[in-house]
Amino acid sequence: xxxYFQAFTNKKVGGIxxxxxxxNRLSRIIRPKTGHxxxxxxxxGYFLGPTTGLEHPWKTIxxxxxxxxxxxxxRGVLRNCIPPEIDLPIVLRVxxxxxxxxxxxxxEGITNSIEDSIRxxxxxxxxxxxxxxxxxxxxxxxxxxxxxxxxxxxIPVLAVTAVGKEMTRDARYMALxxxxxxxxxxxxxxxxxxxxxEKVVDSCPVPIVIAGGKKIPEPDAxxxxxxxxxxxAVGVDMGRNIFQSENPVAMIQAxxxxxxxxVNPQEALEVFNSxxxxxx
Ligand code: R5P
Numbered sequence: 136x137x138x139y140f141q142a143f144t145n146k147k148v149g150g151i152x153x154x155x156x157x158x159n160r161l162s163r164i165i166r167p168k169t170g171h172x173x174x175x176x177x178x179x180g181y182f183l184g185p186t187t188g189l190e191h192p193w194k195t196i197x198x199x200x201x202x203x204x205x206x207x208x209x210r211g212v213l214r215n216c217i218p219p220e221i222d223l224p225i226v227l228r229v230x231x232x233x234x235x236x237x238x239x240x241x242x243e244g245i246t247n248s249i250e251d252s253i254r255x256x257x258x259x260x261x262x263x264x265x266x267x268x269x270x271x272x273x274x275x276x277x278x279x280x281x282x283x284x285x286x287x288x289x290i291p292v293l294a295v296t297a298v299g300k301e302m303t304r305d306a307r308y309m310a311l312x313x314x315x316x317x318x319x320x321x322x323x324x325x326x327x328x329x330x331x332x333e334k335v336v337d338s339c340p341v342p343i344v345i346a347g348g349k350k351i352p353e354p355d356a357x358x359x360x361x362x363x364x365x366x367x368a369v370g371v372d373m374g375r376n377i378f379q380s381e382n383p384v385a386m387i388q389a390x391x392x393x394x395x396x397x398v399n400p401q402e403a404l405e406v407f408n409s410x411x412x413x414x415x
């Protein structure tokens with residue numbers, strides 16, 4: 136069966152023919168009701184170890200799960216920390232192989248077989264690419280292999296446009312990295328919000344979600360999420376700005392209100408404050 140993808144995003148990507156399984160999995164990540172997605176990123180340990188707020192993954196994830204559209208994590212945390220009865224789609228990180236302590240940070244390769252991803256019943260695969268930096272070729276070719284695997288079994292692939300400390304984060308770079316990811320077959324691109332984000336979205340033919348980046352004050356993180364959605368992002372794949380918030384449950388609901396309900400940053404902050412005060 137063939138079917139069209141356009142209905143599930145607010146981007147004009149008409150004409151792309153997509154297999155039923157691929158479309159079904161994508162619709163579990165980008166929710167058809169609003170065409171948007173709140174992905175909860177909890178994969179940081181794959182190169183950072185026990186990241187602040189994720190020392191005990193399930194303790195962090197459990198109260199947030201009902202407000203997330205999907206979880207992005209590694210197979211180790213999935214198998215060891217997440218109850219298999221959970222009713223939440225999984226986007227599995229399948230790149231890694233380096234650490235914050237090693238000499239080749241972000242020189243990532245494929246960490247999982249496609250068979251294991253299928254065994255884990257995942258709805259998507261995530262792989263980091265490193266455009267414009269050392270190891271670029273290796274990561275882009277590794278990513279392409281993952282796209283081949285995903286296409287073979289109808290599993291969408293999210294490209295994470297990793298940015299090294301030394302690299303300029305501007306719209307020109309993010310547009311270039313996002314477009315290359317899409318050209319190589321990404322079904323969703325995860326990148327960072329920057330000024331002029333409309334340019335990034337406009338020149339990328341597949342849906343874009345933003346990472347949250349380092350923890351910033353809640354009002355700033357909410358404004359960033361709002362600005363990204365206004366610029367055409369389909370959602371967020373946010374981690375630290377949710378689970379390191381002074382009130383993660385309030386924060387994810389405030390982010391959700393922006394992504395799915397279209398509230399502005401001030402209204403979202405009111406959501407955050409009212410839930411936070413209610414839980415004091
Ligand atoms: C980094 O490559 C990981 O994929 C993180 O999951 C990602 O950066 C999103 O998390 P955060 O919102 O904390 O930046």
